[in-house]
Amino acid sequence: MALLEVENLEIAVAGQSEWLPVVEDCSFSVDNNQTLGIVGESGCGKSLTAMAIMGLLEQSQVNITNGKIWLDGENLLDMSAGDRRRIMGDTMSMIFQEPMTSLNPVYRIGDQIVEALRQHRKMTSAEYRTRALQLLEMVNIPDFQQRINSYPHQLSGGQRQRVMIAMALSCDPKLLIADEPTTALDVTVQNEVLELMLDLQRRTGTAIILISHDMGVIAQTCDEVAVMYRGRIIESSTTAGLFANVLHPYTRGLLNSIPAIDSETEWLDAIPGRVPMLEEKLSGCAFHPRCSYSQPKCADTLPAALSIGESHLVRCHFAGELEL
Amino acid sequence: MLSYFIKRVLAFIPTLIAASMLIFLFIHLIPGDPAAVLLGDTATPEDIAALTRELGLDEPIWRQYIHWFGGVIQGDLGQSLFFKTPxxxxxxxxxxxxxxxxxxxxxxxxxxxxPIGILSATHHGTWIDQLTSGFAIFFASIPTFWLGLYLILFFAVGLGWFPSSGFPSISDDGGWRNLRYLLLPSLTLAAPNAALIIRLVRSSMLDVAKEDHVRTAKAKGLSPAKIAIKHVFRNALIAVAAAFGFTFAALISEAVVTETVFSLPGVGRLVVQSILRRDYPVIQGVILIIVLLYLSINLIVDLAYGWLDPRVSLQ
Known part of the structure; x- marks a missing residue:
């Protein structure tokens, strides 16, 4: 069994009168030393999936309605809130999208970095400080000996995200969930942050789930990819396998919308249409209204997950038949 | 920090001068003649005119102001017309x-x-929140004189636990035990203000609870209580600090009604009586001191901001 196994996860949000499903039948797994990328447009349910694994869903508005999340052989969804908190920040931790607002403005970064450590491990104050310095050095914060006493507003966005990474790694987690960790950063800083995460993985063997809307980021960093559309994983494979053999028209659309640096075209390829609203009930394949290969069958029946090759799964009636 | 403090204190001076002019002007606009009030109904116009001259009230108002202000900067607020003392x-x-x-x-x-504000915020949407919010609205809405009278009725007259009125100075017999005289009045005065603080703590905490850094704290596996105090309340305190400052300053003026109900010899009652007596120097003196108090509390609140919120730099 892999470190993390998500089985038929189903998440619903409170609508006006009923619970609306946002994530359906979502299954994947990640193991030590592995990086899984979850990719999709805004609103596809990738962040909610991450929050569900982490245990950060607001129960009143978002609910896990079905499924299991196994971490180290234990189902997280069966645990009491207290047991869950013992895992959060310790065995698994999370990096968020907004480095500018994810740190508490009133505490020094050194204190925030070891806060999870203080919660989960008993040490002396000197040991906490040593660990904070070690973490800051590890994430390449310049002048870390001074920076440990800085407040978040005194750091740049990239530095704050490094602090977030240092914070997430303080207890040597087995699983690190990074929800759009580079989206809010300058392109030049993006690469450094991604490299840093991978470098740390090489050293510590942490499993990483990287959530992104950017196929470029995924291609650069992940061993495996799951493409989500409207709450379902519509295609998943090893990164190399996916890029070599795209089977779902939506995945092709995502890849085409990455501008090539050497192309002369003035227009970016975009997927036509828009992401359907939550309230819209879509029969069959959720992508059919936007799909240029759509057939009557697509609107009627939900495509089953087809296994193609060794580890390539796809939800499309015409997988393998289309010239993508 | 020290230079900021000195700069701010120096900035009090123009404010105080402007305030003193306004105070002086408005007080002399009050109809009624202090000399006539002092001498009573039986005074003849000659007596009144003589006293007016003696008190210097026949001079042009700008000359009276300069005379008064000259005293103020030397620390002399003048003589009370009524008490004949400084x-x-x-x-x-x-x-x-x-x-x-x-x-x-x-x-x-x-x-x-x-604590009630924190409780209300951490249990928002539950019956605890509804109960505390209900109490808060109740106490914010009832008039202080009504609450004061009922507290006297129950605890002073009925149960006899506390004295109903007056306040012998703690330097007199009884010492600190005399503070029991202030228990009912202070509760009366605290009720509406505590209610406002409950509401403010609650709403500020609910605002902070939505911020991203609170999610980070949850992801660290901290307990809900620790998150509520260390991350939510601590940050909400920045908004609440200002309210504490203004509440304290407002207590001096709000105390007028309470001091009257409990017959306390306080400054609030002194102002009201001095207005009725047309005791200009006392009114001017008290208002000037209240202005100074507001300025000082403003400064303290700003210093507190610098301490509570590292993003604020005091320069």
């Missing part, structure tokens, strides 16, 4: 009661307002 000592007599009342009231506001 204004400063008249105010000092009331200041003990007022300050002790204000401090005791603030203590209640903090003791009741903060």
């Amino acid at each position: 204004v400063l000592s008249v105010i000092a007599d009331g200041a003990e009661t007022s300050l002790l009342l204000a401090l005791m009231t603030m203590t209640w506001i903090v003791i009741f307002g903060v």
